[in-house]
Amino acid sequence: MLFIFNLFLIFLKSKKICFKFVILIIFINKTVGENLYFHNIRCYSCTSLDGEKLLNDIKDYNWHKWMENIRYVPYTDGCSDTFTPDIALRSGAKSQECENGICMKMSLMYLNRTSKVWRGCIPKSKNQIRTDCTKISSNEGSMELCTCDNHLCNNINKIKYNYILSILFIIFCLKY
Structure with a gap:
C-alpha cells in the first residue's frame, strides 16, 4: 500500500508528461492488475x-492418485x-477456473520425437507450489512439468499485454 501511495506522490510532483504516463501505467497495473x-x-x-495408458504405467501411489x-x-x-488457443478451444480444449491454485503444463517427449501434453489446474495450491519448470529424463524420453500463476499462463506462446504496453510507452518516452 505504501508503494502505491509513493507512486501517487511521484505522479503529482512530476513535470514531464511522459513520466506521468509511465507512473500511471504502473499505478493501474498495481491496483487493478493484481x-x-x-x-x-x-x-x-x-x-x-x-x-488410461499413462495411468497403467505409473506405479507410484501418490503420482497415480x-x-x-x-x-x-x-x-x-x-x-x-x-x-494455439483459438484452434485448441475449437477442437475441445477448455478454459477452466482454478480455485486458489496454479496452472500447469506437463510435456512428455518420447525418444521417437513425438510429444504429448497435459494442460490444467492444480487447485488449492497457490502459495504451496512455486512457479517453475522441472525436467526429468529417462531412457524412454523426458517429461517437463511447468507451473505458473497468471491468467491462462499455461500457453507457452502467450505474450503478456502489460509488457507490450510498457515497451511501447518506454519507446514513446525515449523519442519525446
Whole structure:
C-alpha cells in the first residue's frame, strides 16, 4: 500500500508528461492488475495424452492418485506443444477456473520425437507450489512439468499485454 501511495506522490510532483504516463501505467497495473481475477485464475485444460495408458504405467501411489485427474480433462490433438488457443478451444480444449491454485503444463517427449501434453489446474495450491519448470529424463524420453500463476499462463506462446504496453510507452518516452 505504501508503494502505491509513493507512486501517487511521484505522479503529482512530476513535470514531464511522459513520466506521468509511465507512473500511471504502473499505478493501474498495481491496483487493478493484481486484483483483476481476485484469487482465482483461469487455466487451459486439455490433453493429447492417452490417460488410461499413462495411468497403467505409473506405479507410484501418490503420482497415480494425482494423475487420475487426467480422466476429466478434454482430449484433443489441439493440445500439443504448438498450442494455439483459438484452434485448441475449437477442437475441445477448455478454459477452466482454478480455485486458489496454479496452472500447469506437463510435456512428455518420447525418444521417437513425438510429444504429448497435459494442460490444467492444480487447485488449492497457490502459495504451496512455486512457479517453475522441472525436467526429468529417462531412457524412454523426458517429461517437463511447468507451473505458473497468471491468467491462462499455461500457453507457452502467450505474450503478456502489460509488457507490450510498457515497451511501447518506454519507446514513446525515449523519442519525446
